[in-house]
Structure formats: structure tokens, C-alpha cells
Amino acid sequence: MIPASRLSLNTATVRERWDLRACVDGCVRHGIGGIGPWRDKLAEAGVDEAARMISGAGLRVSGLCRGGWYTAAGALTDAVLDDNRRAVDEARAIDAACLVMVVGGLAPGSRDIDGAREMVAEGLSKTLEHARQAGVPVAIEPLHPMYAADRSCISTTAQALDLCDALGEGIGVALDVYHVWWDPALAAQIERAGRERLLAFHICDWLVPTRDLLTDRGMMGDGVIDIAGIRALVEAAGYDDLVEVEIFSSQDWWTRDPDEVLATMVRRGIEAS
Amino acid sequence: MIPASRLSLNTATVRERWDLRACVDGCVRHGIGGIGPWRDKLAEAGVDEAARMISGAGLRVSGLCRGGWYTAAGALTDAVLDDNRRAVDEARAIDAACLVMVVGGLAPGSRDIDGAREMVAEGLSKTLEHARQAGVPVAIEPLHPMYAADRSCISTTAQALDLCDALGEGIGVALDVYHVWWDPALAAQIERAGRERLLAFHICDWLVPTRDLLTDRGMMGDGVIDIAGIRALVEAAGYDDLVEVEIFSSQDWWTRDPDEVLATMVRRGIEAS
Numbered sequence: 310m311i312p313a314s315r316l317s318l319n320t321a322t323v324r325e326r327w328d329l330r331a332c333v334d335g336c337v338r339h340g341i342g343g344i345g346p347w348r349d350k351l352a353e354a355g356v357d358e359a360a361r362m363i364s365g366a367g368l369r370v371s372g373l374c375r376g377g378w379y380t381a382a383g384a385l386t387d388a389v390l391d392d393n394r395r396a397v398d399e400a401r402a403i404d405a406a407c408l409v410m411v412v413g414g415l416a417p418g419s420r421d422i423d424g425a426r427e428m429v430a431e432g433l434s435k436t437l438e439h440a441r442q443a444g445v446p447v448a449i450e451p452l453h454p455m456y457a458a459d460r461s462c463i464s465t466t467a468q469a470l471d472l473c474d475a476l477g478e479g480i481g482v483a484l485d486v487y488h489v490w491w492d493p494a495l496a497a498q499i500e501r502a503g504r505e506r507l508l509a510f511h512i513c514d515w516l517v518p519t520r521d522l523l524t525d526r527g528m529m530g531d532g533v534i535d536i537a538g539i540r541a542l543v544e545a546a547g548y549d550d551l552v553e554v555e556i557f558s559s560q561d562w563w564t565r566d567p568d569e570v571l572a573t574m575v576r577r578g579i580e581a582s
Numbered sequence: 583m584i585p586a587s588r589l590s591l592n593t594a595t596v597r598e599r600w601d602l603r604a605c606v607d608g609c610v611r612h613g614i615g616g617i618g619p620w621r622d623k624l625a626e627a628g629v630d631e632a633a634r635m636i637s638g639a640g641l642r643v644s645g646l647c648r649g650g651w652y653t654a655a656g657a658l659t660d661a662v663l664d665d666n667r668r669a670v671d672e673a674r675a676i677d678a679a680c681l682v683m684v685v686g687g688l689a690p691g692s693r694d695i696d697g698a699r700e701m702v703a704e705g706l707s708k709t710l711e712h713a714r715q716a717g718v719p720v721a722i723e724p725l726h727p728m729y730a731a732d733r734s735c736i737s738t739t740a741q742a743l744d745l746c747d748a749l750g751e752g753i754g755v756a757l758d759v760y761h762v763w764w765d766p767a768l769a770a771q772i773e774r775a776g777r778e779r780l781l782a783f784h785i786c787d788w789l790v791p792t793r794d795l796l797t798d799r800g801m802m803g804d805g806v807i808d809i810a811g812i813r814a815l816v817e818a819a820g821y822d823d824l825v826e827v828e829i830f831s832s833q834d835w836w837t838r839d840p841d842e843v844l845a846t847m848v849r850r851g852i853e854a855s
Contacts, residue, residue, distance in 0.1 A: 415806055420806050420808040420811075421808065422763075422764070422808070426766070453727060453728065454726065454727045455726065455727070455728045455795075458764075458788055465766065467767075490730075491727040491735075491737050492727070493699070493737065493740075517732050518732070518795075519795055522728075522795065532731075533692075535693040
């Protein structure tokens, strides 16, 4: 079980209905201890105002979603790198535990996944220089292999940790059970990561059947992931920080009253995580 | 490029419109050298008649689809094991290069993926005893991780090869680019497999976007997989046998005239593989 005070609301979970103010107030109302905002919600509110709002409510920030997308322009353009610098600055402004990186898939029109991975490694290296100065930990989020083409050419925890080892300090991984639950190497890689590299832990569930590759994630307990088992591995490795709930669900949770979503998230945090 | 004589038609590619007879005749008409039948098509035709039909047409059999599903009943029941024995016998009857195994996902109602993997290992071990006597190579097909819950708890080439190493001789892998293209360990694992463990090679393409988890595979060249690159790795490891084309495509290729599908497959085998 995860008590509400250890849960963090990723704003994507209620993104269709609540702005940042409503998310912050909702967390307070439901006793949720943290928030994981997306940058669009920060931009709407204004970053400084967002920072005041969050700290004023006594919420911790489990991470800022998201930097990355290094391959989007087919090369490491200034625009891509500048955007990542801004993401670092925003993460610092809201005192986020990390900046979550969705690194990007294949470059447009390309089939060269090795090339994409090289571009990502170089991009992360550049962002990391700035992030270290800013004191913002950078968290690579390995995404499920079904997103390798269009979202993240980093698909496994081992691959992300190899990259961390190559890049040095100040970088680690954001583990989302949705992306990694299937991985036969998961337990070993969580142990390898240890506290230093485990920067964020996200939960939701894998539904059977899954009707859409992107927006059919389940609430904890409604799917097949052994969330408590993976949490135990993460905690055995030393992670005792916030557990973020990030659910993309166009046909179900996004259509519901957000207060019902948060109440369910709190109950399932206790009963099914 | 892959000449038509090296291509094999997986019957699922035209399953909505052609029975085995039509598939065999179609292969002959288009100069395709092999066939990879599914068991439902064999059953329709009768196994002995199917064997005569295929050998009479001078086609080689790249593999029989499929055995496995060890977790389907939640335990290794006699029914599951008997069905796999029959699959071995059918593969032998049609002189298939291998019996392709889709091993099964989580047991019904279970979240225990380690338990599923143990059940699969034990089931494969039992099937393998019979397969060795029958002289039928058993090919584990690692399926894309998006099928880990409901189709195959073996998701990577490394995992399949670890199991092969544990089980000994007479077992290897069926590599389908659709399932493995994203894997950062792919090149190393193909080299590790070598000729002895590489029992089948399947191609199609990964479409962006992919609209359905199961039935939205693309024709070679229409997606983002570097098919020629992966083929080069497989050939460098010593595999020089048939290349099977298996396309599940409910909204596109399954709706077309199968002769158009085969003509396209032959052209794309040359131009985009």
C-alpha cells in the first residue's frame, strides 16, 4: 500500500478537465502529497505563479514532464537544445525532484534507430551540462518498446542505465511500471540502478485488452501489472520518495469527474499498489 | 533484396480470402519458394492432403504456426501438452523447418509473469522431448513486449536464447522483425544465436502510426523497420534460408485481392528488404 501522502498526481491524469490550480487544490483536498506537472500546465499558469501555487499548497514536485524529443527535427537544432534548457530552468523554478526526459523516436523519415540513439546521447549530454549547473537531476524515462518509432528510442531500463553510466553524474531513470513491467531484466536493472539512479517511480496499469497504444492505460488494480511487486524492488533499491500516478485514458478516466479520479487513485494506491 | 524464391508466404497474410490450396497455387503463380501455414489451414485441408499439396507444388515449408500457449489453462494440462504434441506431428508431416512457438502470456487472472515464464519453460521442455524424437526443431518466437500480457511472456531475443541454452539442443528462435526491431541488444543477440539457434526469419513492417496492437502490421517498405539491416545481421550469423512474410492487417492487406498482396510482397522483397 502507498498512503496518499506518498502519491503524486501527474497532471496528465486529469488533463482534459483541470488546469494547474485545480490540480493543486485537488491534491490538497484528497491528501495527495505531490504533483508532477506537464509543461503545458505550467505555461498556462505562468512558471513563477505555478511555483508559488505548488509550494504554497505544501506539495512536493515528483518531476516535471518533460524534456527530450532530441530527434524531432532530425538533428540537434538550437531550438531543440534551447527548449531543453528552458525545461531545466522550469524544473528548477518549481523545485522538481527531476526533469523527466522522453527522448524521441526515429528522426522524421528515418529508419536509423542507432543514429537516433546517438543523437539522443549527444543531446542528453548537452542538456546535462546545464542541468548540473542548475542542480536539476535529469531522469531518462525508458518508454515501452511500442513507442520506439515515434516517442522514445530508449526502450529498456538497461539501455537507459548504460547511457547514464556513459554520461556520469546528475542523470538517472524515471521508471514507469507501464513501460517496464514486461522486462525479464527488470529486477536486475532496478538493483543495478540503486538509489542514485532511481529518480522517479510512476504507476498505472496495463489493461487487457489494450485498445489504443497511447491513451488506454488503466487505474492501478484494473490491469495485470504486479505494481506492489515492482514497488518492492524499487524500495529495496532504496527509493522511498513520491509515487506518481500517470494515466492516459481517453475513453475512461479522462471522461470522469476529476475528484472521482483522485479519490479512486488514493484508494487504489492503498489497495492495489 | 530477397528474390521471390527465398520468400515464404505465411498463410495469415492472406488468411481472410485463401485456403491452403489457394495459398499453394498462389505461391507457385508468383514464384514464391516457400510457405508457412497456420494449423487452422492445415486442419481445413487435412494434414496428409496438405503435405501432398505442398510437396507436390515444390514448395518448402519455413515453419508451422504454431505451438505454445502453455499458460492458457493456468497450468500445464494434458490438453495443452497433447495439443503441442500434435503440433509437432503436423510439423513433421509437412516437413516444416521448425514448429513456431507462441508461448502464451500471463495465466488467466494472474499477474505473475515470473510464474508464467516458469510454466512456459517446463512446457517447452516437455514438447521438446517429443520434438527431438520426431526430428522437428522447435522455434521460440519472442513476441513484441506489447503482447506480454496476453500472448507471450517471452519478449526478447536474449530471453528466448537464455531459455534455449537452458533446454539444450533442438530448440532455437524464430525472429520476426516486427517483434524485435526496437531491441538495443538485437545485433548482439543475433550474433549469439548463430546458425544453430536461428530457425526462422519473418518480415513485415512497423507502421507509424500503428492503429491496432494486433492487426495493423505493414508491408515491407511502408514502415520504419530497417529490414535489410536486420537481414544482414541474420545472414552474417549464417542464416540463409527462407524469409517468411507474415502480415496481420485487418484494415488494409486482408481486404485486398490476394494476388495483389503476393505481387506486392514479391516486389517489396526485392526493393525494400
